[in-house]
Amino acid sequence: MSQPVVVQGLTKVFFDDARGEIRAVDGVDFSCQAGEIFGLLGANGAGKTTTLRMIATVLAPTAGTALVMGHDVQREAEQARRALGFYSATTALYPRLTARETLEFFARINGVPAAAVRARVDELVARFDLGEYADTRVDKLSTGMKQKVSIARTLAHDPPVLVFDEPTVGLDVLNALEMQRTIRQLRDEGKAILFSTHIMSEAERLCDRIAIIHRGRIHACDTLAALREATGQHYLEDIFVYHVERAEEQGEAGL
Amino acid sequence: MRPVRRLFEGLWTIYRRELRAALREKGIVVNSIVIPLVLYPFLLWAVSTGIAFVMGQTEGFTSRVAVIGAGPLHRPFLRMLETNHKVEVREHLPLATALAALRAGELDAVVEILPAAEGGVVPGEFALRVTVDEAKERSRTARERLDRASERYRSEWLAREARARGVTAADWQGFSIRSRNVSSAREMGQFLLGLLLPMLFVIMVAVGCFYPAVDATAGERERNTWETTMTLAVPRFAVVAAKYLSVATFGGVAGILNVAAMTASMGMIFAPLFAEGGEEVQFRIPLAAVPVLLLGALLLALFVAAGMMIFASFARTFKEGQSMVTPFYLLILLPVMFLQVPGLEFSLALSFVPVVNVTMMVREALSGSFHWPQIGVTVGVSAALVLACLGLAARILAFEDVVMGSFGGSLGMFVKTRLLARRGRGAAGEGAR
Numbered sequence: 001m002s003q004p005v006v007v008q009g010l011t012k013v014f015f016d017d018a019r020g021e022i023r024a025v026d027g028v029d030f031s032c033q034a035g036e037i038f039g040l041l042g043a044n045g046a047g048k049t050t051t052l053r054m055i056a057t058v059l060a061p062t063a064g065t066a067l068v069m070g071h072d073v074q075r076e077a078e079q080a081r082r083a084l085g086f087y088s089a090t091t092a093l094y095p096r097l098t099a100r101e102t103l104e105f106f107a108r109i110n111g112v113p114a115a116a117v118r119a120r121v122d123e124l125v126a127r128f129d130l131g132e133y134a135d136t137r138v139d140k141l142s143t144g145m146k147q148k149v150s151i152a153r154t155l156a157h158d159p160p161v162l163v164f165d166e167p168t169v170g171l172d173v174l175n176a177l178e179m180q181r182t183i184r185q186l187r188d189e190g191k192a193i194l195f196s197t198h199i200m201s202e203a204e205r206l207c208d209r210i211a212i213i214h215r216g217r218i219h220a221c222d223t224l225a226a227l228r229e230a231t232g233q234h235y236l237e238d239i240f241v242y243h244v245e246r247a248e249e250q251g252e253a254g255l
Numbered sequence: 256m257r258p259v260r261r262l263f264e265g266l267w268t269i270y271r272r273e274l275r276a277a278l279r280e281k282g283i284v285v286n287s288i289v290i291p292l293v294l295y296p297f298l299l300w301a302v303s304t305g306i307a308f309v310m311g312q313t314e315g316f317t318s319r320v321a322v323i324g325a326g327p328l329h330r331p332f333l334r335m336l337e338t339n340h341k342v343e344v345r346e347h348l349p350l351a352t353a354l355a356a357l358r359a360g361e362l363d364a365v366v367e368i369l370p371a372a373e374g375g376v377v378p379g380e381f382a383l384r385v386t387v388d389e390a391k392e393r394s395r396t397a398r399e400r401l402d403r404a405s406e407r408y409r410s411e412w413l414a415r416e417a418r419a420r421g422v423t424a425a426d427w428q429g430f431s432i433r434s435r436n437v438s439s440a441r442e443m444g445q446f447l448l449g450l451l452l453p454m455l456f457v458i459m460v461a462v463g464c465f466y467p468a469v470d471a472t473a474g475e476r477e478r479n480t481w482e483t484t485m486t487l488a489v490p491r492f493a494v495v496a497a498k499y500l501s502v503a504t505f506g507g508v509a510g511i512l513n514v515a516a517m518t519a520s521m522g523m524i525f526a527p528l529f530a531e532g533g534e535e536v537q538f539r540i541p542l543a544a545v546p547v548l549l550l551g552a553l554l555l556a557l558f559v560a561a562g563m564m565i566f567a568s569f570a571r572t573f574k575e576g577q578s579m580v581t582p583f584y585l586l587i588l589l590p591v592m593f594l595q596v597p598g599l600e601f602s603l604a605l606s607f608v609p610v611v612n613v614t615m616m617v618r619e620a621l622s623g624s625f626h627w628p629q630i631g632v633t634v635g636v637s638a639a640l641v642l643a644c645l646g647l648a649a650r651i652l653a654f655e656d657v658v659m660g661s662f663g664g665s666l667g668m669f670v671k672t673r674l675l676a677r678r679g680r681g682a683a684g685e686g687a688r
Contacts, residue, residue: 014656017672056486057485057486058482058485058486058659059655059659060655077490078261078488078489078490079488081486081487081488081489082488086486088482089479090479090482091479091480091482091483091486092478092479092480092483093480093483094272094276094478094480094483095478095480096275096276096279096280097272097275097276101275105268105272106487108264108268109265109268109269109487109488109489110487110488111261111488137279157488
């Protein structure tokens with residue numbers, strides 16, 4: 001069976017009236033298997049979010065391809081969207097719906113058969129312990145509860161691919177740990193998970209493979225053990241700095 | 256599942272979510288439902304109550320009237336005035352003093368009984384000259400009271416003189432003018448509805464669309480739910496169409512609710528007032544006008560919703576959206592002012608003018624007349640306008656920086672930098688799906 005996510009030569013160029021052409025993502029290649037957490041590690045503005053937005057079909061690639069469960073994100077955007085769940089700090093919940101209405105809406109819109117919607121919603125309410133708050137409007141929920149509803153809505157249609165773009169940004173320690181625990185569970189259930197972060201410890205703890213992205217390019221992509229071996233550095237922070245410095249040197253040398 | 260079915264199911268699901276969410280927003284409920292239903296009927300009631308109160312106050316005044324030159328011959332006229340307890344007659348004042356008192360507001364009217372002008376053929380012939388100060392409400396009221404009394408006195412005088420000559424008063428008068436109104440009570444009501452409702456109808460459709468349009472575009476960005484919506488597993492067309500239809504629904508509903516509420520309240524408030532004046536007026540929308548009214552609401556709402564969403568789609572916050580939509584809102588209200596021009600008819604030429612054509616169509620329908628060629632042109636022009644707006648919307652949505660909210664300008668800037676000046680490099684930010 002083909003890999004759930006296959007990205008080849010993915011490129012995104014923005015035009016800015018003041019700055020001209022900006023290559024936010026520049027020929028990125030990677031893949032993600034079922035039951036794997038694939039991490040994109042990079043500083044702010046490195047191109048993580050743009051890459052994940054292209055995979056989630058929010059942005060159109062300038063060049064290259066991305067396949068989600070075999071569906072090209074440009075030509076078969078709708079099918080690709082149905083095969084993935086996208087979670088990020090900028091994908092907020094509809095504040096005027098209740099938690100249950102939110103889950104029903106996402107289940108329906110993402111293709112869960114009408115007859116199965118209620119059962120699926122009940123399942124998610126039970127899984128994320130939302131029972132007490134299921135009929136409360138989202139804007140009245142605490143941050144922790146909103147986070148649970150957000151993850152639940154990402155899973156509403158039980159997609160094989162999940163994209164988490166900096167999911168712990170803005171969360172307190174306990175909620176961040178809860179988020180990490182959930183992501184691990186989902187990996188264990190066989191989901192292919194794309195995960196972006198700029199927090200080294202998070203990537204170290206969670207990711208099965210890590211891609212270090214800098215100025216729109218992936219400079220290393222492997223398991224943590226292999227990255228350690230290749231760089232001779234133990235801590236991910238040092239590994240990251242090693243690759244970024246090399247990338248900067250290569251950039252200066254015009255390579 | 257077939258793609259077309261998926262498309263419509265997706266559209267329906269998003270449409271219902273948009274309506275549900277909008278109905279839970281106080282601002283939208285107030286502007287799109289409560290105001291059309293309550294505000295203008297309330298204003299109508301408040302104004303008519305205010306007028307009735309002022310009229311009541313004026314009616315309560317005693318009119319101070321100086322009568323000069325009555326003499327013994329016209330004592331009956333004085334008695335007639337005195338039987339009205341709201342008229343206080345003052346006699347024996349010199350004319351100059353009476354006129355000075357009138358100007359000073361100490362008198363409300365001066366009545367002079369004058370001998371007939373030279374050449375009078377009937378003995379005892381006379382004329383009444385009533386002098387009032389039209390700038391004073393009390394004085395105008397005094398004139399109305401005097402008019403009634405003097406008309407009665409004149410009729411009695413004519414009848415008496417006619418009897419003395421062995422003829423009837425009508426024969427004696429020789430030439431009289433009588434008017435008749437062939438309009439039925441219902442037709443009069445329809446005419447009055449047609450005068451007032453179309454203007455409010457346009458205003459209410461615009462008000463009804465305003466908040467939902469901003470909420471569905473700029474509001475989504477402000478709440479950070481825009482990207483969530485962009486990742487829904489339906490074609491982007493379904494998302495945009497669902498939002499558009501929900502905004503148009505609010506506009507159409509606001510227009511229809513207002514027409515219904517105004518018709519009901521005019522019936523309750525105006526009909527009794529007309530009845531007091533001896534006229535019977537029925538405020539009812541003719542059944543045949545209902546389809547035209549619904550068509551008008553649909554056409555206007557579709558156009559206004561499209562226009563407002565286009566303007567609001569460049570905003571990143573609700574406030575920004577409001578200020579971007581306001582010029583369009585004022586622009587569509589501008590032609591409506593011309594509807595008050597007397598004698599304006601629903602001509603073929605007028606049926607080519609957007610907004611005015613729909614309003615005229617509604618006005619004519621409320622009055623019970625239907626000009627089918629003009630209605631046909633109106634439908635065609637409105638449909639073309641809506642299609643043009645949707646075409647522009649499709650062009651705008653092709654630019655992902657606009658879709659994602661990173662384009663830092665308004666519609667004007669977009670047209671200038673993206674549509675008119677596309678030079679070699681291709682349009683920046685183009686490529687959203």
